[in-house]
Amino acid sequence: MTITNQKSIKNRRILSGILTCTALALAYAPIPGLNQKIIVVSGTEFAEPLQQIETQFEQKYPQINLELKFQGSQDIINNYIDQKNDFNPTVLIPTNAALLDELNQRWQSQNNTQAFYQQPKAIAKTFLVGIAWPERGKILFPNGKFSWQQLEKAMEAGSWQKIGGKQQWGSFDFITTDPTRSNSGQITMNLWAQSKGSKNLNTPTVESLFSTVKRSVYLPPRSTDILLQEFIARGPNDADVATVYESIALYRWQQSGAAQNKPYQIYYLNPTVETVATAAVVRRDVNGGTANAAGKFVDFLTQPEQQKVFVQYGFRPTHGNIDLLSVTNSPWNQNIPGAQVNPQITTLPAPQPSVLGEIQKLWQRVQ
Template identity: 25%
Template sequence: MNNRLALVRSLIVLAFVVFVLVVLLPTIIQQVTPRTLTTVTCFVGSEKDDFLKNPEVVRLLADRYGLEVSYSRVGSIEQAFIDSSQVDCLWPSNTSALEIYRSQHQQDFDSGGISYETIFNSPIVLFSWTPLVQALVDQGLFVVQPEGYTTVDTTRLIELLTRTPKPTWAEVGVDELFGSFNVITSDPARSNSGNMFYGLFANMLAGGQVASLEAMRENLPALRAYYESQGYMEESSGILFERFVNTGMGAHPIIANYESLLIEFIVQHREQMDAVLSQIHIIYPTPTVWSSHPLIARTDAGRKLLEALRDERLQQIAWEQHGFRSGLLGIENDPSILSLTGIPAEITSVIPLPRAEGIIEMLDFLRQP
């Protein structure tokens, strides 16, 4: 009896040892052994900085795909012209940058050596302050839609910005502000959000159609006049938004920027959400332009990141925590998840940007001393 009991005990111990060796040991080894990650080097627009720093994004890229991203913040337009031979990918914020870059590397695109896909989208919107928005709603420039979000007729907006002389704030119903009616942008020669607003501006000057190269050339003086009237301009969309929030209505009455920036700011400052939303409003130009975020993969490592960013959870984080609408088919973005008002489920009034040659000609003209 004692021998039989001893045998049973031995078998139980043996089974436990086998279980540890077969099931638990590999997991323990995996946990204590540092995983070798592939480092992906990339030029990235500043607006995606917080997304790439998000701890859950970092963990998912490492755990699911064995990747870590080492990136430099470079403006989208600069990415189109900078030497990219030492990086795995570029991640600008508009298709113009992609088109310019492709024109310089057409053979690599044609051979499949360079590939790309639009990962995120974000519309260009206006941000402004409650007293000013209410005054411009009363004047009929801004319109609150039945669904609760606010719009502005882009043609009428551009007409005010190009009128000579420019109307004062008082003339458009805002007595609290000094000077002329204006929309502040980042520097279009260096920053994507500014560049895209100028592209939208050019379309409206072309009669609400996509500006041809001929139309762009015809309207360059009007674009230059608006550009020169701005004075100092921030080099980054993110910095412009920070200045807007920190300095208030007097310094930055209305700015043009990415929709995603306010969503991201509110998510990061949940305790201030009610106060922020009572002061700051999004106004959707009709039409607007999409800021598309194509990832341009130059190497195998870049293509691995491109594949990883299709991950459904990463796309969910991008919308719910950073305000980026998905650029992929089949993924929907529900504003109700954000617990925010004034954000439409879909952006339906959109006009394409002018082609790259028109954008390049505009930038060359604006850069002239």
């Protein structure tokens, strides 16, 4: 081979390398003058804080346009995997990180690739709690502590008069979300089943429990925030006790007082489950440049100022060691009955995807 040919081959290789690097750079860098659109799908309990953060993010990144969508957390997973959305999501933020594990497992079984561009990031956390209207809470939980056993007895009795309440209170009405669509309903049924002393869901005792709850909860809401808004609107006599996230229970507490004169009381479950809302940038129909923009949004959510916004809406921060009482307009400074900065409770890990699947199947199976 001549020296001239060797130089020619070397030059072509250099040029090829330059073109490859340029192509990658263009794929991940926004084109000047063009806006990028990212669609964020989160649980409904994040509607208000994300709408506030959206404005702040777009001020910092005017070339990135956010579009927010809200669904029940299990719906987020099912709709994405089954392609039931009429849009292409960029970022998914279910209330529970375990749901992203479920999504990734289901995705890999169908596609043999990772579902996400990068490791999902925790953005906020909360507990599952109980709420009840004050007079009813005193009858149902006389020692001031939430009890699954007392709740089940009340459901089996069917009326307040049979458990020591007033006749005019009428029927006993418990509300939880649909476990096939919402994570709070799944956690509710999992904790309730565990209170029976067994982690095995496929027992006659647990099946009987699921059947009792399913018969008692008429048309369970598809998401936790929708549940709480219905609970407040319906008030005592139509909605007595519910399980919701601490975050929205704190955030909507004043609203309950305005609507029903006496706001509800919060009861911490012991044990409970701490759910960690986690954001993931998905791969399907998302190019590198859009993924890069979405990554900026996810990182933005973890910054101190945005973490404080989450605190204002009742969430606990996952970054920054933020003092809950130091944040302006923190609900922990509002003397909400039952609310505690550091409740003395045991927190359990979120149920694994396999357990969530069993809960959904059992709920669908029982009558």
